[in-house]
Amino acid sequence: MTKRFRSITRDILPPVFTLAVIIAVWSAVTGFEAVPSFMLPSPGAVLSAFVNNIGYMAKESVYTLQEAVYGLLAGIVLAFILATLMDKFTFAFKAFYPLLVISQTIPTIAIAPLLVLWMGYGMAPRITLVIITTFFPVAVGLLDGYKSVDADSVNLMRSMGAGKIQIYRHVKFPGAVPGFFSGLRIASSYAVIGALIAEWLGGNNGLGVYMTRVKKAYSFDKMFAVIIFICIVSLALMAAVRLIEKLSMPYKIKSKENR
Amino acid sequence: MSILTAEKINKSFGDKHVLRDISLALEEGEFVSILGVSGGGKTTLFNVLSGLFKPESGKVSLYGEDITGKPGKISYMLQKDLLLPFKRVIDNAALPLVIKGKSKKEARLEADKYFKVFGLDGTQMLYPYALSGGMRQRAALLRTYLASDGVVLLDEPFSALDAITRAKMQQWYLGITEDIKLSTLFITHDIDEAILLSDRVCVMSEGRIETEIRIDYPRPRNEDFTLSDEFLAYKRKIKSLIK
Structure with a gap:
């Protein structure tokens, strides 16, 4: 109990305090009309827009989350295949890795319209964009995870007569789990952003479509509300990933407590 | 009959001739040390014996079967315990049995029989982080033991431990060889350790086994042996050979 209390005072209070200061400054700025209210709505206006539209935003967010999660899952599958090939075959590493790095320098905003042109206004271009933005951090995390496995562990497995599949099953896959999750944590935040960017370009559903609509209407209070909702x-998505991470690595939590 | 024999093993890496005509034999229940300076080819010898390296010439046999260049017959243990952090202690120990095709349940049952003898009873379901250095080494030793049917290759297994734990582990090892059938080939650069534990000490340098010294001191041995005149005489002899 005391431990929990200490963690509240030590870890939770400081950012809450910072946020409170920011909101106070923001209220002061809008209160004195330093900025016209249609350009910067007051915190109160944003709050009421948030409360009034939460039902609608929640309904739209179902589409966005679906795209993010489907894209993330497909990205994981792709990352898994690529990283495993690159780990197993040096040739594959040499052939793919530089291209993967270059692929990450392509601005997603630039290819999103092309994807929409090729695939239409449905979910397909959105999911594709999420795959493009998420597979890379997952692949790199997995690859690092594979490389972090001690070569002596692999030799030991071979000395016990283990074949390649057994070495992956008992040493490499579980050894790469921490790296995989560090990649997935980053990817999960990219996933929502990727889905939103694709939605900006058109279609009928999703938080991104809603965002462009309120922007065009100059309803900046709703715009802020939607940004907060997206956050x-x-x-929530990142917390879900964290939870899965903790559940899949029971040995890790305990070793932290032990220290 | 010898359990494990190596006949005229030669192995080189590029121009470097690491093992030259190495022959040795390990009898049942025997403890043989290979003593030598670092970089003298000891670890390469173990890699050949365990089948990970194929020698240019020579033959390794286990229970009469030719196992040259065939991994999976004898396992070894390094100073790093190499316990997998994500597997429970019992699953780490039972890993060689799982690799040989046993189900997880069967392998656990088999491994569990030895936890008491190895001083690990009660740690079965823990993860390795919860074990002390000495316990981790014992768990690694159990894994090695289960991998290879009573023959173990140990590559400086206790050298990473602190002096007190190391002495304890040596005593423990002397004890366990009385309890279970265990034939040990042991790499070390610690002369005292070699004399205390061994039936025979093979002095290795520049890829050859130069001399073999039989340590004729009755078992069970304990630390009193290390303070005896015989011990000092052996030590003097080996030191002169290493120079």
Whole structure:
């Protein structure tokens, strides 16, 4: 109990305090009309827009989350195949890795319209964009995880007569789990952003479509509300990844407690 | 009959001739040390014996079967315990049995029989981080033991431990060889350790086994042996050979 209390005072209070200061400054700026209210709505206006539209935003967010999660899952599958090939075959590493790095320098905003042109206004271009943005951090995390496995462990397995599949099953896959999750944590925040960017370009559903609509209407209070809502959605997705991570590595939590 | 024999093993890497005509034999229940300076080819010898390296010439046999260049017959243990952090202690120990095709349940049952003898009872379901250095080495030793049917290759297994734990582990090892059938080939650069534990000490340098010294001191041995005149005489003899 005391431990929990200490963690509240030590870890939770400081950012809450910072946020409170920011909101106070923001209220002061809008209160004194230093900025016209249609350009910067007051915190109160944003809050009421948030409360009034939460039902609608929640309904739209189902589409966005679906795209993010499907894209993330497909990205994981792709990353898994690529990273495993690159780990197993040096040739594959040499052939793919530089291209993967270059692929990450392509701005997603630039290819999103092309994807929409090729695949239409449905979910396909959105999921594709999420795959493009998420597979890379996952692949790199997995690859690092594979490389972090002690070569002596692999030799030991061979001395016990283990074949390649057994070495992956008992040493490499589980050894790469921490690296995989560090990649996935980054990818999960990219996933929502990727889905939103693709939605900006058109279609009928999703938080991104809603965002462009309120922007065009100059309803900046709703715009801020939707941004806050997206933050919450992203945080929820990241928390879900964290939870899965903790559940899949029971040995890790305990070793932290032990220290 | 010798359990494990190596006949005229030669192995080189490029121009470097690491093992030259190495022959040795390990009898049942025997403890043989290979003593030598670092970089003298000891670890290469173990890699050949365990089948990970194929020698240019020579033959390794286990229970009469030719196992030259065939991994999976004898396992070894390094100073790093190499316990997998994500597997429970019992699953780490039972890993060689799982690799040989036993189900997880069967392998656990088989491994569990030895936890008491190895001083690990009660640690079965823990993860390795919860074990002390000495316990981790014992768990690694159990894994090696289960991998290879009573023959173990140990490559400086206790050298990473602190002096007190190391002495304890040596005593423990002397004890366990009385309890279970265990034939040990042991790499070390610690002369005292070699004399205390061994039936025979093979002095190796520049890829050859130069001399073999039989340590004729009755078992069970304990630390009193290390303070005896015989011990000092052996030590003097070996030191002169290493120079």
